[in-house]
Amino acid sequence: MRHSPRLRRALPAGAMLTAAALTLAACSGQASGDEAADGPVDLRMVMWSSNEAHHAIFDEIADAYVAEHPDEVSSVTFEPLTGSSYINALTTQIAGGDAPDLAWLGESDAAQFVRSGALYDLSPTLESTPDYDVDDLLDGALEVWSKDGDIYGYPFSNSPFGIYVNQDLLKKAGQPDPRDLIADGDWTWDRLMEVAAATAADDDAVAGFQTVVDPYTAWNNALGAMWMSWGAAPWSADGTQCTFDSPEMVEFFDWFHDQIFETGAVPGPGEEYDFASGQTGMMLAQLSSSASLGEDFAWDFVPLPAGPAGTVPVVGQGGVGVISQSDHPEIAADFLAYFTNKANSELLAQFFPPPRASLLTVDTLGAAAPALNEEQIQGTVIDQALEAVTKPGHIKMSELGDPVRADLDALWVPDGDAKTVLSQVCADIEPIIAGG
């Protein structure tokens, strides 16, 4: 058979394209072959911690589960996806057809994962697990992890926000100890900022108050635990109406703006300070931040102060759920029930405050934060966790983050006007959240 010259030139290129396509097809074929395999399966959970001690506890629980269920599960792998882009990395795995079986999620993302159907319904599994004792879970702890009465995630870490205090810096600035202010009934956000401003006043290398993450980019994680004390919320309870422009929210942002540009209590945008290095008077953070604090300076961990709407204890949560697109959701749900049962919750409590009332004791949590004393654990962690509300997210949280951040940037200048900026925020996000 004789081919035209053009065809002869095209044939090698076509052969190469075909070879490349076949190579890719062969690669994907291997994956699908694994899915169809019978026998015990390998489970994989992604998590944002690479802490070796966390992994040791997780592995200990997983090894015990595998030993008890050799016919169902051959191994459980805990894969750390660290960094600020954790959710993006998780989404990439799902998009690439390589969804993990289980995932660790924060409370801000819970609503989106639960309500979009990305998580598998755990209720049947948890209800059929002997001694799981769902009634032991704190009121409200499962709120953001539930939909229509069914449970889609378990918040194994239920950690209250509090205020870390650098006692040395406050003392040096001649400021009162926050514990004295608490005793006097004078522990308010206004008073906190007065102390912070005075602490930072005479030293450019010292900041008065900071949040554990940057308020100018991570607005919800940084400020969400504060504006609740103003009775403010970014959107209505059902998530369908923007309330950034509500009087309470405007009042809160006006106040926070003043702390940056009027009193100097809060470092401005672009300024870098580190509480653990002794550069900041006070910091809003959770229990886990105590792990990075040594004995370089005297410090304390006290409950959140009161705002215009009173004192509102707030928890941030780390939960675990089964990804709907997992190859083995039923087996993964069974492992999750084992991973979070009462006995294993006590093991996890070495690092994560549990949402179980029976485990909220000084002895249990003392192991989680050995740097904290009994008064700090009881007053700032346990007492707060029992009454706390969970920092809310939104079903479209991932779509809201950037537009709100971009609009709020107009506020983070000396002449920024909260009312104008927050009206613009609502104008921009209402089309997104309309219809929830």
Added chain:
Amino acid sequence: MATATTPSPAAGRTSRRGRPGGSRPARIDAAFGMVFAAPAVLGVTAFGLIPFGYVIWYSLHDWNPLIGQFHWVGAANFQRLVTDPVVWGSLWTTLLFAGLLMVLNVTLALALAVLLDQRLAGTGAFRAVFFSPVVVSTVAWVLIWNYLVASNGGINGALAAIGIDGPNWLRDPAWALVTVVVIQVFKSVGMNMVLFLAALQTVPGELKEAARLDGARPGRVFRSITLPIITPTILLVVMITTIGAMDVFVPIQILTEGGPGRSTTVISYLLYRTAFEQQDFGYASAIGVLMFLVLFALAALQWGTRKKWVHDEV
């Protein structure tokens, strides 16, 4: 019995025209060429052409991997793209970023190359100094600069020492983009400097000498002799710098996250946020197609106009 062999007409034509595929050695050469080119062709196909085909396919769908949603929407993503002010704002920011970076980078690289082409003591050490950022991890480089350009960082500290109140480099919309450009220029100028240096060393010394004998001053020698001869390298540098600038991502992600406002939201960063934060992979793919078209147009423009300014191009 002896037989006479008559060449076929086709073989005769092949031979007369000297076509490479006509003789056995030429066919062997062609086969070897194919073998050597195969890895590159396979790589470009597997990791370039096929994925780009998928991107076009995805851009015609509404795809949210979080919930396993993937359905055909035709040109809807492109219709949305045409009316999306955020996309066009990002495109303008990207062109501004690329233009600034290209001009600064090429000018500085050429100036450094000319300086370091002189036979002076210590030029080897300076070449190493200027090239060293190229081999530093981009993330490490950007993180260090993040501290330096903080409003209470090292640069403003140094400026304050001489009585200057420095700006908030990354938080002031008027400065943020320029700051990122400068950080990126310092990171990559060494590579272009080396390319220019290599080009400068190919300029025949006798041509410059002849010009000098004719009375040309150094500036005139550079403009009329050196610059025209290295224009092929300038074309190469302009093209790779422009393409690299249009793809910029890491400095934006680490330094500004696209802010303040959207003043540093370049198109590649918008694509990333749309896909991986908002899980809108179909729309992100449409942005990717737009990005490809813009890059293709810029590269075509540079390539198409080369005959007017590149030496020896006909």
